[in-house]
Amino acid sequence: MRVLITGGGGMVGRNLQDYLASKGYEIFVPNSKELDLCNYTDVEEYLQVVKPDFVIHAAGKVGGIQANMREPVEFLMKNLDMGRNIVWASKSVGVRRLINLGSSCMYPRGYNSPLREDQVLSGELEPTNEGYALAKVVVSRLCGYISAQSPDYQYKTIIPCNLYGQYDKFDPAHSHLIPAIIHKVYQAKINNEPTVEIWGDGTARREFMFAGDLADCLVEAVVRFETLPALMNVGLGYDYTINEYYQAVADVMDYKGSFHHDLTKPVGMARKLVSVEKQVSWGWQPKHDLKSGIEKTFKFYLQEMVDEL
Template sequence: MKIFLTGANGMVGRNLLAAPAAHAHQWLAPGHRELDLLDAGATRRYIALHRPDMIVHAAGRVGGIQANLRAPVGFLLDNLDMGRNVLQGAAQAGVPRLLNLGSSCMYPRDRDTALREEDLLTGELEPSNEGYALAKITVARLADYINRENPGLRYKTLIPCNLYGPHDKFDPSHSHMIAAVIHKLHVAKVEGAPSVDIWGTGEARREFLFVGDLVAAIFKAIGDFEGTPELLNIGLGRDYTVNEYYRAAAGVIGYRGGFRHDLGKPTGMRRKLCDTARATAWGWAPAWSLEQGLRETYDHYLALRGEQA
């Protein structure tokens, strides 16, 4: 199958192309220099020229709380424009199948129960990344609308929870939580720091999925596209407190110092856990434990720095 993958240089894209299952397909995986997805005309022409059998839209502008707070306009418009250009270009070229990657940021804030696919647009979003979330919601809805207007096309959306793993961004100003924690704890270990700061109380609960599990779900969807629900959560199915993530990462890294809570920093949403009942019924479940995923990610981090554990 000829598959056009957007975001080939991102964390999901790089892990997807490195997976053994990738060898069964022909991939179109242009980098930004070859194709700027913010250019609607260029995106439309690329899709029309190559005529892929399927598109996996994994591209996006991503970042942690600090990055989202600094540039909400960019996170909204860039993600919206990329999604719109890819989906409209695909529909105009008659690409029959498209798999869009959403984000659990699309769900309402501060729900104490696990978030089901039906919960989209039933409450207020988390303000710290609202622009990103609005873009992701709109692109998922656009996929639905294209399906309604074009019965021969099937465009579907996977909604992964927070991700971590090899090829994540470890720069503290742009990284998500686990990558930031690994970098912070490694530096503290090397420097012999007696303690590490944790934003807020550390009692907020988060769900993080190892990227290899999302890759497995994507390949299952590619192989069983007709059986894949049009909107599907891909998550770990359980969450941990921020404090627990710090302790687990410290155990893997070998940091033996203490922790201090910086109550002047935002805690973020109290809880964000995806309901995975639909994914379980579909026949998918995560395979990586938290410790296994952290160790794999830390090994990759050390390799990037040319260091050893």
């Protein structure tokens, strides 16, 4: 099988390559110089040459709360352009199977209970990442519309919870929560700083899954594509407070300092936990707990990233 992965240089894409390589598939992972996903003509021409049997759309402009608040136009436009182009070009050249990666940001704000797939577009989005979320919603809907209008084309969307892991971004200007915590706590440890700052009071809850587990799920989705639901969350089914994530990282690093809270900083949604009922029924569960995931991520940080920051 010929599998095209967009976003192969990102965290999900690089983990996915590691997992798919063991299956013997012929993998195409163009970088941004080889394929500009924001240029529809280039995307269609590339697909006509490569002729993939399967497309996994994992590319995107991603970042933490600071980046999303600072650049809403870029997060909306780039993610919308990339998603629309790869999905419609795949349809135009006859690629019949595609998995699109959505985001839990697609769900409305203000829900304390686990978020079900049928709740997309059921309420107001979180303002701090609204541009990114809107783009993800539109691309997911486009996939659904194509499959409904042309049943021979099965374009499905997986909505992962928040992710962290090997190949993550640790630069504080662009990182998500857990890599940002790893960097902050490690810098505090090596500089003998007695405290580390936490934005808000630390009681907001988040669900973070190790990225290698999502890659494992995606490989399973390729193998069992016919049974994969058209729209499915992938996550842990449980979450932790921000304070608990900081403490878990501190425990892995043996950091003995304390934490202080800056209550003037934004924290985003109070809780964002996805329902995993469909995932469990489909027969897949993640393999890493929080401690083992953080240990692997911290090891990668030490080996690959410290000298670059």
